[in-house]
Amino acid sequence: MTARVYVDADEAVEGIRDGSTVLVGGFGMAGMPVRLIDALIRQGAEDLTVVSNNAGNGDKGLAALLAKRRVRRLVCSFPRQADSYVFDGLYRAGEIELEVVPQGTLAERMRAAGAGIGAFFCPTGAGTMLAEGKETRVIDGRTHVLEYPIKGDVALIGAYRADRMGNLVYRKTARNFGPVMATAATTVIAQVREVVDTGRIDPEAVVTPGIYVDRVVQEADA
Amino acid sequence: MNPDQPVAGARHERRPLDGDAMAALVARDIPRGAFVNLGIGRPTLVADHLAPDAAVVLHTENGMLNMGPAARGDEIDPDLTNAGKVPVTELPGAAYFHQADSFAMMRGGHLDICVLGAFQVSATGDLANWHTGASDAIPAVGGAMDLAVGAGQVFVMMTLFTKRGAPKLVPRCTYPLTGQACVNRVYSDLAVLDITPRGVEVRETFGIGVDELAGRLELPLMAAGS
Numbered sequence: 001m002t003a004r005v006y007v008d009a010d011e012a013v014e015g016i017r018d019g020s021t022v023l024v025g026g027f028g029m030a031g032m033p034v035r036l037i038d039a040l041i042r043q044g045a046e047d048l049t050v051v052s053n054n055a056g057n058g059d060k061g062l063a064a065l066l067a068k069r070r071v072r073r074l075v076c077s078f079p080r081q082a083d084s085y086v087f088d089g090l091y092r093a094g095e096i097e098l099e100v101v102p103q104g105t106l107a108e109r110m111r112a113a114g115a116g117i118g119a120f121f122c123p124t125g126a127g128t129m130l131a132e133g134k135e136t137r138v139i140d141g142r143t144h145v146l147e148y149p150i151k152g153d154v155a156l157i158g159a160y161r162a163d164r165m166g167n168l169v170y171r172k173t174a175r176n177f178g179p180v181m182a183t184a185a186t187t188v189i190a191q192v193r194e195v196v197d198t199g200r201i202d203p204e205a206v207v208t209p210g211i212y213v214d215r216v217v218q219e220a221d222a
Numbered sequence: 223m224n225p226d227q228p229v230a231g232a233r234h235e236r237r238p239l240d241g242d243a244m245a246a247l248v249a250r251d252i253p254r255g256a257f258v259n260l261g262i263g264r265p266t267l268v269a270d271h272l273a274p275d276a277a278v279v280l281h282t283e284n285g286m287l288n289m290g291p292a293a294r295g296d297e298i299d300p301d302l303t304n305a306g307k308v309p310v311t312e313l314p315g316a317a318y319f320h321q322a323d324s325f326a327m328m329r330g331g332h333l334d335i336c337v338l339g340a341f342q343v344s345a346t347g348d349l350a351n352w353h354t355g356a357s358d359a360i361p362a363v364g365g366a367m368d369l370a371v372g373a374g375q376v377f378v379m380m381t382l383f384t385k386r387g388a389p390k391l392v393p394r395c396t397y398p399l400t401g402q403a404c405v406n407r408v409y410s411d412l413a414v415l416d417i418t419p420r421g422v423e424v425r426e427t428f429g430i431g432v433d434e435l436a437g438r439l440e441l442p443l444m445a446a447g448s
Contacts, residue, residue: 014234027284027321028307030300052322057307080362081307091360100361103283104325104368111322121369127402129353129361151311160301172318173284179320180238207320 003166003213005195009039012189012217016045016154019177023110023150023181024052024062025157028081032176033158033191034061035219042108046070050185051150053103053177066090071085077103077148100130104128105147107180113149114183122147152185158219159208162192163201164208175207182212189215223313237429238411244379247426248337248409251377252278256334259283259369262306264379265337266334279315281333283365299392302415304434325336325365328372334350336373338366340380340405342395345441347405349378352398370401382439389439391415391422416446 013036016022020039026032041064042097050071055078056063061181063086074096079087090096101109102124104215112120121144125131135146157178160171170178182188182206239247241264249271250321253257258269262394271293272278280289282304289304298309319327327333340351349370353361360394370376380390391408408415413435414425423446424432436443 028303030284030303030307078364080360088360092358098361098362102367103321104364104372105327107321107325122329124367126371128367130367146322151365156427170318172299172302173282173286173310174283175320177321179239180322 001209001214003162003164003216005162005164006217007037007216007221009217010042012026012139012215013037013043013156015038015187016040016043017048018045020045020109020153021049021051021151022159023152023155023177023185024050024182025155025178026061027053027173027176028057030172031170031176031178032061033082033156033189035217036189036191037061037065041065041068041070046184047072049073049107051075051152053077053086053106054081057081057083059086060166061114062149063087066096069095069113071096073097073099075099075101075106077080077101077106087106101131106150107177109147109150110152110184111181112147112176114180117149119146119148121145150184152181153187154174154183155185155188156189157181157188159190159192160194161201162190162195162213162216163210165215166216167192167201167206168192168208168210168213169205170207170210182208187214188212189217191219193219225381226412230426239357239428240411241267244298244409244411247414248377248379249273249276252276252335254278255422257281257287257332257372259328259333259336261336261338261366261369262364263339266306267338267339268306268379275422279357281324281327281330283312283324283369285319286312286316286318287319288313290316306446324435325368328365328368331372331374335375335377336369337377337379338369338377340390341397342390342392343378343380343408343417344395345391345393345417347403348395349376349400349405350395351400353398355398370404375406376404376407377384378405380408380410382412383410391439393441415443420444
């Protein structure tokens, strides 16, 4: 189905169920879909598994969702930061589960989910505690670790511009996890700075083709 | 890209190096036109010592090649940061890409050099730089493991001893590993050391002799080219 453009962020996040796996875009605050996360907080889904590079910064976006205790389990590469105090408090109190995944493996596991790959062998992490309990194989003299896909029920991503077909372009390093997460979830919801008429994005410049995108909402009311 | 050949015998400077001087040495050894990733923290200093005509292209793992210096004033753009989330600038010829591409670039062997900080490096090139293993520490790995296995050359920048005087170049790492047998060279305040299949070779020392250094490290060291 082609994408649907929403005016109201609350409508755009309807239907997210308790217990869902939610892929949340962004590297720090760059590319983080804050308006969608705020809408998800109002929507009320809980017991979530969130997959995101970081564990929230300051009090906004993912940090606000964590503070509401809606997240049971976090899968991320780099939770500990100068301003990750919301996560730090929950983790130290034993109130959130954490799975640390090397950043490239995190991206590739979602890429695999979106590309129909059953699993893949990757040299990253071989011989480290992050590979403990995982199947390994020596390929070309080097130990590789078997990694399985990460598929989301929902992806919440930030992009720069969308057309009404859901084609997306991004801006600078805010692109980060958006294009990969857009392929890896059943329902993909994009927050964009502007929605333009179909035909106004150069087809050569499209980064995420609209086939991956289900719902689009503007970052701020027009 | 191959590192330059070791100099015959070790060079001696009179005093230990500070962070800037270590960064200048790393910058000196990066070949012209190399694709390089600088880790968060001390390795970031290397960028300040790269000559503009060296044409070194900096990769930042959050998805950019040809990253420019830190942004100031009006240049600050929340959509343009480095891996440490610090606002940066773009140079002419910059390119943006998503995370799966950024790490495919690393694992696929397309980056010539990465420069990382470390808690410990072993004499066989194992790297420990992501987690102290302390029970109250929150583990955070980011792209360190991907860089360790993927970059053509892994350079480490660190002091050679902890503040309490414990060696950070060790027979075997006691902190959790980032990667096995992945470090090629260590730039430290007291020496530049190559990790080779024959053992640890000293390229240069600063304010200490090779024998004294070997004694303090309790490791056998060889002078480069010996």
